Structures are given as structure tokens and as C-alpha cells.
Amino acid sequence: MHLAIIGAGFVGLSMGVVLADKGHKVLLVDVDKAKVEKINSGIAPFYEPKLSELLEKHVGNNLKATTNYSELEKAEIIFICVGTPSKPDGSIDLKYVISACESLKDVLKHAKDYKLIVVKSTVLPTTTEKVIIPILEKSGKKAGKHFGICVNPEFLREGSAINDFLNQDRIVIGAMDKKSGDILEKFYRNDFPSSPIVRVDLRTAEMIKYASNAFLATKISFINEIGNICKKIGIDVYKVVEGMKYDPRIGGHFLNAGIGFGGSCLPKDLKALINFAKELGEHPKLLEAVNHVNETQPERLVELAKQRIGELKGKKVAVLGLAFKPGTDDLRETRALPIITKLLDEGAEVIVYDPIAKLPEELNGSVKVASSLEEAIKEAEIIKIVTDWEHFKELINLEHYLEGKLIFEGRRIFDVKPENLEIEGICW
Ligand SMILES: NC(=O)c1ccc[n+]([C@@H]2O[C@H](COP(=O)([O-])OP(=O)(O)OC[C@H]3O[C@@H](n4cnc5c(N)ncnc54)[C@H](O)[C@@H]3O)[C@@H](O)[C@H]2O)c1
The missing domain is CATH 3.40.50.720 (NAD(P)-binding Rossmann-like Domain)
Incomplete structure (x- = not known):
């Protein structure tokens, strides 16, 4: 045709x-x-x-x-x-x-x-x-x-x-x-x-898309909130999901706790639906809470580092990942941006590395860009994993660069905590 x-x-x-x-x-x-x-x-x-x-x-x-x-x-x-x-x-x-x-x-x-x-x-x-x-x-x-x-x-x-x-x-x-x-x-x-x-009909098809994305966003913010609670009492939220996912009413997809959802669809579609509901005189409390959890989750990765080492002023921080998820160079609504912005606000020196994605223009001149994983981590005192690229698992083989350095996982890349690395997760 x-x-x-x-x-x-x-x-x-x-x-x-x-x-x-x-x-x-x-x-x-x-x-x-x-x-x-x-x-x-x-x-x-x-x-x-x-x-x-x-x-x-x-x-x-x-x-x-x-x-x-x-x-x-x-x-x-x-x-x-x-x-x-x-x-x-x-x-x-x-x-x-x-x-x-x-x-x-x-x-x-x-x-x-x-x-x-x-x-x-x-x-x-x-x-x-x-x-x-x-x-x-x-x-x-x-x-x-x-x-x-x-x-x-x-x-x-x-x-x-x-x-x-x-x-x-x-x-x-x-x-x-x-x-x-x-x-x-x-x-x-x-x-x-x-x-x-x-x-x-036409309007039902339009709603199916919004309802689907709002549901997926809800699953992510839900498990992030559960993860935040788990973290307080030393429970690994990924083990909690392991015990939930076999229930066919729940399933295991979109229950990866971390720094929240980004990308070109979920954040914007959720916000558009909230706005639309309000125009219709509805108060979409659940959807607003889903959005709120997502907006505040990235800050937690920065707070975690502050809790461990205090002031970030002058500290060298490597941010691993710019893309909103692995397999793409798309930066739309990436969680990397609020994290880098907060680190800069705290006075940290930021060096970023992503295997594919390019630095957004608004950060030009404010952060260094590394051309390899090694280069990013070599000088850094703190490392933050922001995108779950497979490649970042290589950290396990770079322990000679990592002695005495803290790694904070915003996305879970290691199923089992590597014994040779000092690593802490955002919700685990
Ligand atoms: N990106 C995704 O993963 C995804 C998934 C499902 C649905 N969607 C939806 O699909 C739609 C497209 O998303 P996208 O990510 O492909 O967008 P995009 O921004 O990547 O591409 C949109 C393209 O439209 C072009 N364009 C703008 N105005 C035009 C015009 N008047 N005539 C011709 N071309 C014009 C732009 O130049 C651009 O190349 C959006 O509504 C999005 O929400 C996106």
C-alpha cells in the first residue's frame, strides 16, 4: 500500500x-x-x-x-x-x-x-x-x-x-x-x-493510551515509595518484589525501584492527564501523588550521598548515564538532569559519562564530559549510577580505581551486591 x-x-x-x-x-x-x-x-x-x-x-x-x-x-x-x-x-x-x-x-x-x-x-x-x-x-x-x-x-x-x-x-x-x-x-x-x-470509538482509544501510561507510572512510583520505606529499615525492595511478582494479579514488570521514570511519554502524559482531569472538575489525587513521588525521587540520590559524607561542596562526583534509559540517546525528562543540577547547586564538581547520549546544551561548560567509564571514575570521589547501562557493570572489574570511593545506585545494576565495591542503593 x-x-x-x-x-x-x-x-x-x-x-x-x-x-x-x-x-x-x-x-x-x-x-x-x-x-x-x-x-x-x-x-x-x-x-x-x-x-x-x-x-x-x-x-x-x-x-x-x-x-x-x-x-x-x-x-x-x-x-x-x-x-x-x-x-x-x-x-x-x-x-x-x-x-x-x-x-x-x-x-x-x-x-x-x-x-x-x-x-x-x-x-x-x-x-x-x-x-x-x-x-x-x-x-x-x-x-x-x-x-x-x-x-x-x-x-x-x-x-x-x-x-x-x-x-x-x-x-x-x-x-x-x-x-x-x-x-x-x-x-x-x-x-x-x-x-x-x-x-x-475515538475517545476511548485516546483514553486507553493515557490510562496505560498512567498505570505504568503508578507502578513505578508505588514501588519507589515502598522502596523508600524499606530503605529505612534495611529491607531490600528488590527482594520484596521477588516475593510479589509471582502473583499474576501483580506481575513483575515496572517494579524496578530507583530514581523514577523519565522519557518522552510517561512524565508528559501523566501531567497532561492530571491537567485534563482538573479541567473536568476532577481532583486526581492518586495521579498527583504518582507525579510528586517521581519529581522528588532523584533528589534522594543526592541526599543519600550527603547523609554518608556531609557537604558535597568541592567533591568530585561522577554521574554515570545521561539517557533516560539504556538503549537510547534520548534525554527527554531524564532523571539525570535534576540530579546533576542538584549536585551543581550543592557545589560539587560533576563529571558525566554516557556510552551514547550527548550532554544537553544547558549543561555545557558546567560539567566535564568523560569519554570512557574509566576516565569518569578515575578522579571521582563519589559515583552515581543514573542509567542502567549494562556497560556500567564493568565497574566490578575496575576496583583499582574505586578504592575508598562510594558508589550510589540510582538504578539497580547489580543483582547481587559486589563484595569488592562500596555500594549503596537509593531504595535498598
Ligand atoms: N517516543 C516514544 O517512545 C513514544 C511512544 C509512544 C507514543 N509516542 C507519542 O507519539 C508522538 C510522537 O512522538 P515522538 O517521540 O516520535 O516525537 P518526536 O519529537 O521524536 O518526533 C516528532 C516529529 O514530528 C515533526 N513535526 C512537527 N511538526 C510537524 C508538522 N507540522 N509536519 C510534519 N512533521 C512535523 C518533528 O520535526 C519531529 O521530527 C507523541 O504524541 C508521543 O507522545 C511516543
């Missing part, structure tokens, strides 16, 4: 290469000219496992990027995958969705055939009905008659985006009418036959 994807970011490009690999003709449309040029030269604009090889394989054949919306005329299904960031007050910023829809409206105006528009960007319930459809109908074409509309939230995770899209644990299709839903279901059924498909 001829497919178009609006927004060649993490979601758009990751799903684009998979769909090209399935044999579709995929056109990626993005306003970022530099990104489009990179993609067309076969260079992935961000790190994601398997992305580069699939991009190289299909660019120029099944896959092409453009900044030009007028090339969309052949597209049968158009996926909207632009970003939906937070505004400073936590509410959702729809500016990219609105600008993409304004451009799509002109495509629809001149379209000779029926097109299906699929909203994959995460948008709050009723956005498609109240914002997206009205803009698209300014084309003079009618939703449900000249074009179809579906909401099809995306659940892939950075660091495993390609595999996640290939093996979707469920495909949620919210449709404005039967025809739209049937077209999208047939499309997915052909290429992803083993994924269960859930058919709902």
Missing part, C-alpha cells in the same frame, strides 16, 4: 522502516529539513537498535522522506505521528498536531480519492473529535464521507521500538465509523496477524 507518515521522529521513523520492510511504499513527511536530508541519505537521526540497518536497506526504494505535503496525493493511509509535548503548566501542547492538520487539510482539499487519516500521536480524549476533524473538514471534505478517521495509539518503547512495533501486544483501533475501522483493521491484520486488535 502507499502509506504516509507525518512526523519522522522516534515513532514515525521506527514504524516507517518496519512498514517499508513489510513491502509498503512509505513516505515520511517532516518539517525538519535537516532530518529529512539525513533520512534520505540513509543516516538515522537518532540511535535506536536495528534502525540504521533497516533504513539503509529501504531508503530510496520503499522509503522516502520529504518536507513537501503535496507529495501525499498517492497515500491511502496517512499516520499522524508528530510530537505532543507538555506546556510549562503540564497541559498538552497541540501546536504540532494543529500545524500538521492544517497542512493535511490542503492535501484533502485536492485529493481525488478517499484517504484514511490515523492519529498515532498521543492526544487527550475528545481531541480528534474537537480539534483534528474540524481542521481537516475546513478542506471542504466531510469526515466519514470523503475521508476516514481513526485513533491508533502507539505503545512502542524507545530502545526496543522496532521489535515492539513488529510484535505489538495489542493494536487499539478507535474509529469514527465502521468503514475507517475496517480499513485499518484489514491493514494491520495482514501484516501483524498475531496481535490482538481492540476496536473502540
